[in-house]
Amino acid sequence: MAEKSTDDAALKARVIAHMNKDHKKSLSHYLQHYSKLPPAIADTAELTNISLSRITLSTRSSSTGTETTYLPIRPSPMQNLSESRERLVYMANECLTGLGLSPYVIKTYAPPGIVGVVVMVSVLVGTWAFAAKGNLAEGSFVRVYLLQNYHPLADLLMKTHLIGLVSIVAIHLAECIHLQRTRLRKHQVETFSKVWWLWMMSGSLEGFGVFTRFDKEVEEVIKAKTH
Known part of the structure; x- marks a missing residue:
């Protein structure tokens, strides 16, 4: 005994x-x-x-x-x-x-490909362009090189720059919230960790592409656990 x-x-x-x-x-x-x-x-x-x-x-x-x-x-x-x-x-x-959590935990970040990088740069440029009227003014980089001095469009964007800025921020903020609720939390990515910040920064700039990449990471984890 x-x-x-x-x-x-x-x-x-x-x-x-x-x-x-x-x-x-x-x-x-x-x-x-x-x-x-x-x-x-x-x-x-x-x-x-x-x-x-x-x-x-x-x-x-x-x-x-x-x-x-x-x-x-x-x-x-x-x-x-x-x-x-x-x-x-x-x-x-x-x-x-x-x-509401998954047993398949994501501990890594997958960087974007060339298309993703192009999208992220485009969003950054667009946000900067709409941030102030001067960025769309006569002789500006955006007006000269991106809009090829197409003044009707440039003038319209100048008048509506605040609407454009708010729209960009709102859309990408909504994508970040959706990413957190449907993927990051579910797959136990620790909030405010390095990996979390990387996914969230991608989500704030890249949009749809980040969801596809994250889902592929989940598929890889599932494959690793079932083989």
Whole structure:
């Protein structure tokens, strides 16, 4: 009996260490889904104990300090700790579904090709051109080299430059919001990380192309996991 107790204690210690080292995101998802904690607090989660019927998690926040949360083992209590992996994976997948997240995590950024770069430069030039009337005035770079001194069009753009500027900003801001809601969050790209900023900057300038590129990255991750 003493040997079995020692084995259980060793297994428990391994499970706790493994979860805290390699599956911090799953611990956060447990608290976000089951306890409805905000990500900022849930991301501080540490597994402190596991029994046959529940796991114990601690969290920290500046307002409440350290708090303890007890979550029941799902879908049912374990008969022994050797079942812990099966149960914890089940709970992780249940949380992903409940939170609207994908198990296929994107950790890299794919740069645009030549077409994408051309689009990004065009958007930058267009934004700059509409930013001030002077950028479309007589003798300006835009009027002379881009519009080939086609004055009727240049004059119209000068009169409507604010509408053009607001339209460009609004369209690309909407694309960024859509990228975040439908792709970055779903595939667990950490907000404000380097990879997140790269995707968002591309989204703010490139538009449709960034969605296609991101979807290809997801396809590659799926292929890697299924082969």
